[in-house]
Amino acid sequence: MAPGGGPFGHIETWVFDLDNTLYPADSDLWPKIDHRITEFMIALFGLDGISARALQKYYYQYYGTTLRGLIEDHGVSAVEFLAYVHDIDRSTLVPNPPLAAAIAALPGRKLILTNGSRKHAMLTTEALGLGASFEDIFDIIDAELVPKPELRTYQRFFDKHNVDPETAVMFEDIERNLIVPHQRGMKTVLVTPRPGQTDHREPFEIPGSLALPHVHFVTSDLGGFLAEILAERASASH
CATH class of the missing domain: 1.10.150.450 (DNA polymerase; domain 1)
Known part of the structure; x- marks a missing residue:
């Protein structure tokens, strides 16, 4: 689903999950x-x-x-x-220059919100060529070990980083992790595997339908999706 009508024109904070969101779903x-x-x-x-x-x-x-x-x-x-x-070999990760360029071009703040550790996020984004892309990382320790999709985890994130959910968007591969962001007023984008691509999500994490009230947009190409957002914003500014 492609963005249309400038629904991201008001966004000031871009929030990204890490695993299976910033790297391809078929990554090992x-x-x-x-x-x-x-x-x-x-x-x-x-x-x-x-x-x-x-x-x-x-x-x-x-x-x-x-x-x-x-x-x-x-x-x-x-x-x-x-x-x-998280003591794993990340050498199979391939840098993604188009994604790095798109994230860098987004106006406003860029943050990671992950159920993993800060070190894992840092090492993984570095391997993807995204090491300089984000202002900060909110990890499971910051969440006091309470993971997404718990409401209090998002609230801790909003409070720590002074994020107004009404002017923020969440990119995430697990649809249940978008329920609270939607309720709090965030735009939500579900990042899915491409057709035919290996999907490492658990069966209960794969929705039977993508027509969900808490999922505003769906994409299997995060870099391309962000490029479309940037094009929409550029067009609206002229």
């Missing part, structure tokens, strides 16, 4: 993290791989992140968990 980065989470749970509980993975996915669906479940039920160290699961 998220599967690597997912595998590290399973390994962490095998070591923690002494479970076999199948049982560890089943518990991991239960925690993820019920608590929003596996980490939150481990903290709530077992008092696991967030610092230890995040350091382990």
Whole structure:
């Protein structure tokens, strides 16, 4: 769905999720993290791989992140968990100059809001050639370990960075993470895989329909979508 009629003309703050949003859905980065989470749970509980993975996915669906479940039920160290699961090889990430150029050209502030760690976001954006693209990163530690889609996480984000949701937009690959932004007045953009592209989202994260009231726009080409926004804004200014 392409932007039309200048719906982004009032936007002052551009908020981006990280994983499977700023890099392509078929990247092997998220599967690597997912595998590290399973390994962490095998070591923690002494479970076999199948049982560890089943518990991991239960925690993820019920608590929003596996980490939150481990903290709530077992008092696991967030610092230890995040350091382990994000210790991955990012060499398969390919820099995306068009995306970097489009983000750089957006007027206003650019921020990352992620359920991952700040270090993971920094290393990943650097590998993508986006290291200088963002003013700051709001990570799971900033969220006091309460992940999206919880209302209080977004409120902490708005308060910390002095963001007016009425003049902000959220780009995100998980549609349930756009419910609160929509309720608070943000524009919302769901970033999806291209047709035929590998989709690493969990089955429960894939909506049966994209005609959702909290999803204003859908794109499978973030760089192209931002370029269209820039063209709309340039046209409106003449």
